Amino acid sequence: MKNQNLNQNAIGVFDSGLGGLTAVKELNRILPQENIIFFGDTARVPYGTRSRKTILRYTREDIAILRQHPVKMIIAACGTVSSALGTDSPVEEEMPFTGVVYPAARTACRITKNRHIGVIGTPATIRSGGYVEALHAIDPEITVTAMACPLLVHLVEYGYTNRDNPITRLAAEEYLMPIKNAGADTLIMGCTHYPIIRDIIADIMGQDVQLISAGEEAAKFARDCLAQRGLLTDRAEPGHNIYYVSDSEESFRENAKHFLPDAAHGQVFSIHI
């Protein structure tokens, strides 16, 4: 009976900003009956240029906010947070938890043919070495080419996202050409913001390179994890998303539409952190 109740709890998802909505979008697609509680720390975004100590402090605070609600799993839908955590879980063992690093690394190792994988992320993500470590834990002989892309999060957050935007294209070329030239056949988009400019990234990398969205992989990993523990809901009706942000509701409604069109009309609450 305890599990029966737990089943009805929401899946808690947090991110430094709104990139994590790419994971929520995938959760809504593959688990439409589940309730989702999302927290975006929009008053302190971005995390990717901060020190590890500050990122871990923010992470603890973000998780505390989600845990004020009945949640049955927590997803850190943020490449920077996931990399800072490494293999440490920030919650007790009974609470299912995943970041985006391991799920993305697992999929990348499965689909690469030449065993050369590219990784793009924020400066903090790349500096942490989290993706490289996860890839090598799965297959020590994988070649990894990793590149920090400090500007991309901002270009996405400011809506420089058209396929032909010259600034985003120029910045993305600078970051991606070394990975393409090095010969990777698979690219992990290691920050949950990047899928919004997937078409620009795909144009530069070419059709022979497979792109992996870290947020989508985390959503699929969470589904498997909940299924394994018997924690998926048995409700028939569709679930709801509730959004919490640390900056204003208005800025959420304005920006969320780039990530998840439905979010702009959803239930949004602004909280102090």
Place this chain on the structure above:
Amino acid sequence: MKNQNLNQNAIGVFDSGLGGLTAVKELNRILPQENIIFFGDTARVPYGTRSRKTILRYTREDIAILRQHPVKMIIAACGTVSSALGTDSPVEEEMPFTGVVYPAARTACRITKNRHIGVIGTPATIRSGGYVEALHAIDPEITVTAMACPLLVHLVEYGYTNRDNPITRLAAEEYLMPIKNAGADTLIMGCTHYPIIRDIIADIMGQDVQLISAGEEAAKFARDCLAQRGLLTDRAEPGHNIYYVSDSEESFRENAKHFLPDAAHGQVFSIHI
């Protein structure tokens, strides 16, 4: 005697990040005997894309940090904070205070010949209308062309600051050409980060347009204000700068050199906020 003691107090300067060091640099130049206490909220930078409510909350917290030290004046060396405050002072009347908006507006009105002034700033600064209001309070017949430049703070913070950097040049052209074409003869660099790319801005605006650094003007205004109140120090030996930041000391040392070369070797303390 009370004033005698106050005179020896430091000048407190704060910014959302490190742009405010352009004001500190000018203070060191024009008031070399003064002690400076600087706080940069590097764990929460940038403010310029946040809501006004969040910016004002952060401002109160930043001022509280400076006031833990004996300061005789407070300078908000941040265009975003100054614009959010408008004509309100965030401290009691006895404490001299200035932002960057009024000092820059006053100088711009004095030097413009065609009475057409351009303003660039963060989205929050431009949205607030603070500069336009200040310019019109001084001279209601000034024409103002204002433009939000969301990317420039990041380009500066990430070191995309070489005169020939193609991304910064492209972004700056997109923001500045409408101001140039509108015919402004004076441009207020309304965010304290922008002087770092002054040469790129000058190349685009051309030699007939005069550039005003908001941080430098605030420093000069502070000098006048302290002189008027008899609060300048009478020490003969050079003053010291002490730096506080909310992110790590290391990231301060790495980034501060772009703004103020000496800062990288100064006394730096990291504090929680």
